[in-house]
Structure formats: structure tokens, C-alpha cells
Amino acid sequence: MPHVVTQSCCSDASCVYTCPVNCIHPTPDEPDFLSAEMLYIDPAACVDCGACVSACPVGAIKPHTRLGESEQDFRAVNADFYRGERDRPLLAPVVPPLRVRERARPPRVAVVGSGPAAMYTADEILTIPGATVSMFERLPEPHGLARYGVAPDHRRTRQISDQFDTITEQDGLALFLGVEIGSHVTHEQLLDHHDAVVYAVGAATDRRLDIPGAGLPGTASATEFVAWYNGHPDFADRTFVLSHQRAVVIGNGNVALDVARILTVDPDTLAGTDIAPAALDALRGSRIEEVVVAGRRGPAQSAFTLPELLGLRDTPGVELFVQPDELDLDTAADAKLEVLRGLRPRACPSRRIHLRYLLSPARITGRDHVEAVEFERNELIATADGDVRVKPTGALEVLDAGLVLTSIGYRGRALPGLPFDQATGTVPHRGGRVIDPDTGHPVPGTYVAGWIKRGPTGFIGTNKSCARETVTALVDDLNAGRLATPAAAAPGELPNLLPGLKSR
Ligand SMILES: Cc1cc2nc3c(=O)[nH]c(=O)nc-3n(C[C@H](O)[C@H](O)[C@H](O)COP(=O)(O)OP(=O)(O)OC[C@H]3O[C@@H](n4cnc5c(N)ncnc54)[C@H](O)[C@@H]3O)c2cc1C
Ligand SMILES: NC(=O)c1ccc[n+]([C@@H]2O[C@H](COP(=O)([O-])OP(=O)(O)OC[C@H]3O[C@@H](n4cnc5c(N)ncnc54)[C@H](OP(=O)(O)O)[C@@H]3O)[C@@H](O)[C@H]2O)c1
Ligand code: SF4
Ligand code: SF4
Incomplete structure (x- = not known):
């Protein structure tokens, strides 16, 4: 009775790390992960332990005996992925924890946006003991396209919001709604209060x-x-x-x-x-x-x-x-x-x-x-x-x-004070570090994640490994002393930036 990945899979790969026999692929370190349309369970290798079911934030995995009529085709969709030979290690790759140098102070990071890329970025940062995140969202409700893009009849996919709520409820995270960076608060003001700023602002407009x-x-x-x-x-x-x-x-x-x-x-x-x-x-x-x-x-x-x-x-x-x-x-x-x-x-x-x-x-x-x-x-x-x-x-x-x-694709918007590539509609970067195209050097303390970094392609979960890459670069810079100490001492001063700024 193999388990089967079905339609609402958003490719966040949470299931991969729970599988005791490494039979869910492609894993984020495999070359076809970014081009895959979903993840697939190898029916010949699955031992039916059920561990992946509870790991999936959108309820996409089911034992094959519980598939609904419209889900039956997914048995073949999963199996077909394994038709050719696929080398795989016995166990899924282990994701090493982010390590901050002992003498470095815990980072204080501003994350701009509250869509999937922002959420996964914050979640990674908060694995660092003592780290804090201030998250800024221009809209009155969080979750970006997971809230305002995913179709309303895709109920299971929209359940991802529950996982995002769990992320924002963590100690160390303050969510500021209705605050547009670049208009209410400037990039420089954010850097005055934080070690680093990660822009996860998505692709707000469309290709014309x-x-x-x-x-x-x-x-x-x-x-x-x-x-x-x-x-x-x-x-x-x-x-x-x-x-x-x-x-x-x-x-x-x-x-x-x-x-x-x-x-x-x-x-x-x-x-x-x-x-x-x-x-x-x-x-x-x-x-x-x-x-x-x-x-x-x-x-x-x-x-x-x-x-x-x-x-x-x-x-x-x-x-x-x-x-x-x-x-x-x-x-x-x-x-x-x-x-x-x-x-x-x-x-x-x-x-x-x-x-x-x-x-x-x-x-x-x-x-x-x-x-x-x-x-x-x-x-x-x-x-x-x-x-x-x-x-x-x-x-x-x-x-x-x-x-x-x-419906010919979305397009990122330029942000005040940040470089922008008009051809791709993205912010130029190397591994998540924003790069000044004139000098070829990183813009200090400034990073990108999600669609504003990669362009408007991929699923909700694709932003997880993307955010991980960005936070790894940020932590490397922190450890190497490349982040300037913020001018304003305490994060508590942040609300002074805007009268009435309240965190949720
Ligand atoms: C119509 C549609 C349906 C989709 N359906 C699915 C699906 O069913 N399953 C799936 O897996 N994937 C789906 N996707 C893909 C998925 O939604 C994206 O991969 C993902 O949302 C991109 O995440 P992001 O965080 O980069 O951008 P976004 O989700 O766009 O989040 C960016 C956030 O930043 C905020 N922001 C922008 N500028 C500022 C600023 N200056 N200051 C403060 N905040 C700012 C925005 O308001 C927004 O909340 C869909 C995409 C679209 C367009
Ligand atoms: N349920 C889900 O999982 C879900 C739901 C929605 C979105 N998403 C994801 O979100 C991302 C964005 O989706 P999307 O549909 O906006 O973009 P997309 O997948 O890139 O599709 C864009 C379409 O526009 C066409 N196109 C581009 N320029 C054109 C032009 N000048 N004239 C005519 N046609 C043109 C493309 O044709 P060509 O192929 O010929 O270039 C393609 O058919 C995708 O990665 C998608 O998978 C996922
Ligand atoms: S049921 Fe168990 S063995 Fe099968 S794919 Fe899920 S975690 Fe792996
Ligand atoms: S949504 Fe994530 S956890 Fe669920 S099946 Fe897809 S990759 Fe696995």
C-alpha cells in the first residue's frame, strides 16, 4: 500500500526529510528539483510508515487506498517518475544547522514581505539562538500570493497559511502589517535598526x-x-x-x-x-x-x-x-x-x-x-x-x-534605493546577496529571496530552498564581520519610525 503525492503538492520538501527510506524525490539537492512539477514517492521503495503524511503542510500525501476518484491518476504519476534508473543514497540528505560564530551577536534581521519567501526566510533565521526578525508587509493581511494568488478552490494548498501562522507566532518575530518599505520606511532606516534586510517582495505586477x-x-x-x-x-x-x-x-x-x-x-x-x-x-x-x-x-x-x-x-x-x-x-x-x-x-x-x-x-x-x-x-x-x-x-x-x-507571467517592481534588472524584472544578486551592477560588489547588509530574486516561477515550497540559500549567505557575512552594527541600539525603538506602528 504505497503512499502517493497528489495535486496540492507545493514542493516544499518537508516530507523528504521524514522518510526513513529516502523514497521521495527529487530532493532539493538533486538537479531536477527546480524543474520538477511536484515531488514523487517511489511505490517500490515506500514502506508505508506514514511519516510523510503528517509532515506535509497541505495534506498532499495519502495512502493509495484513500485516494479519491480524481486522485487515482496520481498513482501512475508518482510511479512514472521512477521508470528509469535513479541513483539515491539510503537516507535523505541532512540539512546542516546554520551556525553563528560564538562571539557574534545574534542577528537582528528585517524581512520585507510576508509571502512564502519571507516566511521561509524568517523561519530559517529564527533557528539561530537569540535571533530576531521584524517582518514588514504593505497589505493588511499577510502571506502574499499564498493568500491573494492561490485559487480559492485550492483549499488544501491554502492550508499552507496555517504553517505560516505558526512561523509568525514564534518568539523573536514581530509582524508589522500595512507598512510599505520604500514609502513609509526607507531602506536606510531599516539598516539603522537591523544587521541585515532581506527583500522578499515577490513580483507585484504583470508582464504587459x-x-x-x-x-x-x-x-x-x-x-x-x-x-x-x-x-x-x-x-x-x-x-x-x-x-x-x-x-x-x-x-x-x-x-x-x-x-x-x-x-x-x-x-x-x-x-x-x-x-x-x-x-x-x-x-x-x-x-x-x-x-x-x-x-x-x-x-x-x-x-x-x-x-x-x-x-x-x-x-x-x-x-x-x-x-x-x-x-x-x-x-x-x-x-x-x-x-x-x-x-x-x-x-x-x-x-x-x-x-x-x-x-x-x-x-x-x-x-x-x-x-x-x-x-x-x-x-x-x-x-x-x-x-x-x-x-x-x-x-x-x-x-x-x-x-x-x-496571462503571460508576473513581473517584479523596482524598489527605491535598490538595483534592478529591467530585462528580468528581478534584483541582481549572487546567492541571495544583492549586487551593485556598477561595482560588481555586494550592497552591504542587503539580500533577496523568492520571486524578486529568481523571477516569477516555481511553487510555494520552491521558495524554501531559495530562502535557505539567502540566509546561509547572510550568516556567512555575519560570521565574517561583514555586517555593520546598526546605529539604533534596541529593536524596541523601531515603532518610533512610524507613529502607530504596531506588531501583530
Ligand atoms: C495566481 C497564482 C496562483 C498560484 N498558485 C499556486 C499554487 O496553487 N500552489 C503553489 O505551490 N504555488 C502557487 N503559486 C506560486 C506561489 O504563489 C509563489 O511561488 C510564491 O507566492 C512566491 O513567493 P514570494 O514570497 O516570492 O512572493 P509573494 O507571495 O508575492 O509575496 C510578496 C509579499 O511582499 C509584499 N510586498 C511587496 N512589496 C512590499 C514593500 N515594499 N513593503 C512591504 N511589503 C511588500 C507583498 O504585498 C506580498 O505580500 C501561484 C502563483 C500565482 C501568481
Ligand atoms: N497550482 C499551482 O501549483 C500554480 C498555480 C499558479 C501558478 N503557479 C506557478 O506560478 C508560476 C507563474 O505562472 P504563470 O502561469 O504566470 O507563468 P508561466 O508558467 O511562465 O506561463 C506564462 C505563459 O505565457 C506565455 N507567454 C509569455 N509571453 C507571451 C507573449 N508575448 N505572447 C503570448 N504568450 C506569452 C507563455 O508561453 P511560452 O511557454 O510559449 O513562453 C506561457 O504559456 C509558474 O511557475 C506556475 O507553475 C503554480
Ligand atoms: S509512507 Fe513512509 S516510506 Fe512511504 S514515502 Fe512516506 S515516509 Fe517514505
Ligand atoms: S507539499 Fe511538501 S511535504 Fe507535501 S508532498 Fe509536496 S513536497 Fe512533500
């Missing part, structure tokens, strides 16, 4: 699609739509046109699948979740019958992950559809393609999601409101390095729509 008509009423980014249905205070007043029978989503990553699902699922199934009440009301009145998710490459290059595709396929009342001619583009054996090839029409679906391929958006048209999207049709060209790129064929295809959401 630069085509004619992109700003027409009825167009929006998936970033805005997601923030709206999750009750993000900056987007509470947004409205979206749900009166046309078709919506088009441009891009086919996991965010695109989230928004397509929220637009098509029976709103009654969202009642009782954390969805914003105004969004639920609007969705109840929606006339959308079909959502087209348009990718510019082929089905084998779909940016969504297999677990999310399986979840979408099994959404009650929603038919998922791919045109046979677009599916025939690739004959390779591939798990995602197999799922797409196995799609069957649903009896009386109330709504439909149509996955389209080889379509690059060229123009959005309409007089004073979106009426259609014009796509240029592509063909696939294999590149010398084994990747696939697209070449426009010159043929055009027009899809009528009343709502067009661009």
Missing part, C-alpha cells in the same frame, strides 16, 4: 502584452483578475465583463488554468471558499459559456503542469476540449499529451474550456469595448538545442470575445 487594442475596456491581466477574486484590497473596485458568451485567456501557464477554471466552474462550488463576496456575486451572474485558453506553441510545450491539468480535467460540469488537428502536432509519448488525447466529451457540460495552440495574439479589436482577438497562426520549428520555437505562418484567425485576460 504590447499589441494594438491591449488597453481596450474588456481587457485585463490575469494578475488583476486573480487579485480581484481573491479580495486583494488594491483590486476590490475592479469590474470584469462577464456578459459575453466567450472569454479568451492568452498564455497557458498554471495561472491561465486557474482563471479559466474560476470563470467556468459552478459558482455554488466556490461559495464557502475564501473567494471575495463581490467576485462570487459577479460570477453567479456571468453569461460566459466558453473560455478559450490560447498558447503560442504546441500542446507538448503547454506551460501548465500535469497535476493542474488533471485537476482541470476533473472539474465537475466543465468540459475540457482540444481540437484533434492541434493535438496531432506532436506524436511523442508525453504524460500531458496523453491526458489531452484521452479527453472525452462530457454529458451536458454547463461550460467549456477550449485549449488552443499555435496562436500568437496580434491585435485586440472593438470600437469602445473588446469585440474580438486577432491571432496569427504559427508553425513549430525545432531548434538546435532541442527546444521548440514558433514561426508565424501569416495566416490569421479571429475569435469573438467580450473579455480578454492576458
Whole structure:
């Protein structure tokens, strides 16, 4: 009776270190960890001890006898990962504790942001005896995209907030909500009160699609739509046109699948979740019958992950559809393609999601409101390095729509006083130390973690090993005497920075 990792896995690898036979992979030290879509249990090696079940913060691991109907496919998903030979040591790698030199004072660290990267950073720092963390969040609620990004119907994934609450309840951590660094408090002020500052501010904005008509009423980014249905205070007043029978989503990553699902699922199934009440009301009145998710490459290059595709396929009342001619583009054996090839029409679906391929958006048209999207049709060209790129064929295809959401990725924002790489939308760094691009030297006492460091990719748990790398660099600098002593003596003086600054 092997155990099985299922859809809500957020790749934080907590299970890896509890397994007595090291049968959960890839582990964070293995080369394929960052590209893996989840972690997998080797059914041939699992001894069914159940230790991993309680270690998982999102309830993703189950004995195979307790899998629900929609989770059955995950048995094969786990087993398939071990089809080839995989060398592994008898025991999982041991993560050495962070060691602060005996004479060094316990560090006092400011962490900016309260999303996954900030939480994992704080948790690492607080393993150092006597260390303290002041965490600053611009919003009135903590947890970043774990609160304002993860879809409301992904209830198990949202349970990660319980683990984050446990982190913030630790002695030594003070959480300041509603404080924006760079506007209410400056970087220099933070350094006056702390040995170091770690920026874990995520990627707050979205990549813009630069085509004619992109700003027409009825167009929006998936970033805005997601923030709206999750009750993000900056987007509470947004409205979206749900009166046309078709919506088009441009891009086919996991965010695109989230928004397509929220637009098509029976709103009654969202009642009782954390969805914003105004969004639920609007969705109840929606006339959308079909959502087209348009990718510019082929089905084998779909940016969504297999677990999310399986979840979408099994959404009650929603038919998922791919045109046979677009599916025939690739004959390779591939798990995602197999799922797409196995799609069957649903009896009386109330709504439909149509996955389209080889379509690059060229123009959005309409007089004073979106009426259609014009796509240029592509063909696939294999590149010398084994990747696939697209070449426009010159043929055009027009899809009528009343709502067009661009879901082509998030993007980091520059912070006052910090270097910023406009090309990648990230802060330049080496191993988490912020680097001044003019001198090539580290900016003293300044670090980054999470999406502002790596760019907007990866799961909640991916930020854990990312934060660990950053805190290791910080502790090395502390031990080597490279951190300046803060000018202000006591952390208790911190509230003086802002009248009414209160920690939670
Ligand atoms: C729509 C969406 C859905 C997702 N769903 C899943 C999922 O189901 N499962 C999964 O594993 N992963 C999911 N992810 C990925 C996951 O959310 C990210 O990997 C993770 O949130 C990135 O963490 P972060 O801490 O770097 O950034 P964020 O989560 O964005 O946190 C950054 C925080 O910093 C705060 N901040 C920004 N600037 C300042 C400032 N100047 N001062 C103070 N505070 C500031 C922000 O308000 C925010 O709270 C999803 C991502 C998106 C976009
Ligand atoms: N449930 C979950 O676990 C979950 C949920 C949501 C998000 N996430 C994670 O969060 C990260 C961000 O997700 P995401 O969906 O925003 O990003 P993403 O996975 O990078 O997908 C971006 C999509 O936009 C397309 N695109 C980019 N530029 C384009 C352009 N100019 N024109 C047309 N299409 C364009 C990409 O196409 P190409 O592939 O051709 O470049 C791709 O389809 C991902 O790592 C994701 O896995 C996880
Ligand atoms: S049940 Fe035990 S042996 Fe199996 S994967 Fe989990 S921890 Fe490892
Ligand atoms: S969420 Fe973490 S603990 Fe749970 S299965 Fe995935 S990697 Fe393991």
C-alpha cells in the first residue's frame, strides 16, 4: 500500500526529510528539483510508515487506498517518475544547522514581505539562538500570493497559511502589517535598526502584452483578475465583463488554468471558499459559456503542469476540449499529451474550456469595448538545442470575445534605493546577496529571496530552498564581520519610525 503525492503538492520538501527510506524525490539537492512539477514517492521503495503524511503542510500525501476518484491518476504519476534508473543514497540528505560564530551577536534581521519567501526566510533565521526578525508587509493581511494568488478552490494548498501562522507566532518575530518599505520606511532606516534586510517582495505586477487594442475596456491581466477574486484590497473596485458568451485567456501557464477554471466552474462550488463576496456575486451572474485558453506553441510545450491539468480535467460540469488537428502536432509519448488525447466529451457540460495552440495574439479589436482577438497562426520549428520555437505562418484567425485576460507571467517592481534588472524584472544578486551592477560588489547588509530574486516561477515550497540559500549567505557575512552594527541600539525603538506602528 504505497503512499502517493497528489495535486496540492507545493514542493516544499518537508516530507523528504521524514522518510526513513529516502523514497521521495527529487530532493532539493538533486538537479531536477527546480524543474520538477511536484515531488514523487517511489511505490517500490515506500514502506508505508506514514511519516510523510503528517509532515506535509497541505495534506498532499495519502495512502493509495484513500485516494479519491480524481486522485487515482496520481498513482501512475508518482510511479512514472521512477521508470528509469535513479541513483539515491539510503537516507535523505541532512540539512546542516546554520551556525553563528560564538562571539557574534545574534542577528537582528528585517524581512520585507510576508509571502512564502519571507516566511521561509524568517523561519530559517529564527533557528539561530537569540535571533530576531521584524517582518514588514504593505497589505493588511499577510502571506502574499499564498493568500491573494492561490485559487480559492485550492483549499488544501491554502492550508499552507496555517504553517505560516505558526512561523509568525514564534518568539523573536514581530509582524508589522500595512507598512510599505520604500514609502513609509526607507531602506536606510531599516539598516539603522537591523544587521541585515532581506527583500522578499515577490513580483507585484504583470508582464504587459504590447499589441494594438491591449488597453481596450474588456481587457485585463490575469494578475488583476486573480487579485480581484481573491479580495486583494488594491483590486476590490475592479469590474470584469462577464456578459459575453466567450472569454479568451492568452498564455497557458498554471495561472491561465486557474482563471479559466474560476470563470467556468459552478459558482455554488466556490461559495464557502475564501473567494471575495463581490467576485462570487459577479460570477453567479456571468453569461460566459466558453473560455478559450490560447498558447503560442504546441500542446507538448503547454506551460501548465500535469497535476493542474488533471485537476482541470476533473472539474465537475466543465468540459475540457482540444481540437484533434492541434493535438496531432506532436506524436511523442508525453504524460500531458496523453491526458489531452484521452479527453472525452462530457454529458451536458454547463461550460467549456477550449485549449488552443499555435496562436500568437496580434491585435485586440472593438470600437469602445473588446469585440474580438486577432491571432496569427504559427508553425513549430525545432531548434538546435532541442527546444521548440514558433514561426508565424501569416495566416490569421479571429475569435469573438467580450473579455480578454492576458496571462503571460508576473513581473517584479523596482524598489527605491535598490538595483534592478529591467530585462528580468528581478534584483541582481549572487546567492541571495544583492549586487551593485556598477561595482560588481555586494550592497552591504542587503539580500533577496523568492520571486524578486529568481523571477516569477516555481511553487510555494520552491521558495524554501531559495530562502535557505539567502540566509546561509547572510550568516556567512555575519560570521565574517561583514555586517555593520546598526546605529539604533534596541529593536524596541523601531515603532518610533512610524507613529502607530504596531506588531501583530
Ligand atoms: C495566481 C497564482 C496562483 C498560484 N498558485 C499556486 C499554487 O496553487 N500552489 C503553489 O505551490 N504555488 C502557487 N503559486 C506560486 C506561489 O504563489 C509563489 O511561488 C510564491 O507566492 C512566491 O513567493 P514570494 O514570497 O516570492 O512572493 P509573494 O507571495 O508575492 O509575496 C510578496 C509579499 O511582499 C509584499 N510586498 C511587496 N512589496 C512590499 C514593500 N515594499 N513593503 C512591504 N511589503 C511588500 C507583498 O504585498 C506580498 O505580500 C501561484 C502563483 C500565482 C501568481
Ligand atoms: N497550482 C499551482 O501549483 C500554480 C498555480 C499558479 C501558478 N503557479 C506557478 O506560478 C508560476 C507563474 O505562472 P504563470 O502561469 O504566470 O507563468 P508561466 O508558467 O511562465 O506561463 C506564462 C505563459 O505565457 C506565455 N507567454 C509569455 N509571453 C507571451 C507573449 N508575448 N505572447 C503570448 N504568450 C506569452 C507563455 O508561453 P511560452 O511557454 O510559449 O513562453 C506561457 O504559456 C509558474 O511557475 C506556475 O507553475 C503554480
Ligand atoms: S509512507 Fe513512509 S516510506 Fe512511504 S514515502 Fe512516506 S515516509 Fe517514505
Ligand atoms: S507539499 Fe511538501 S511535504 Fe507535501 S508532498 Fe509536496 S513536497 Fe512533500
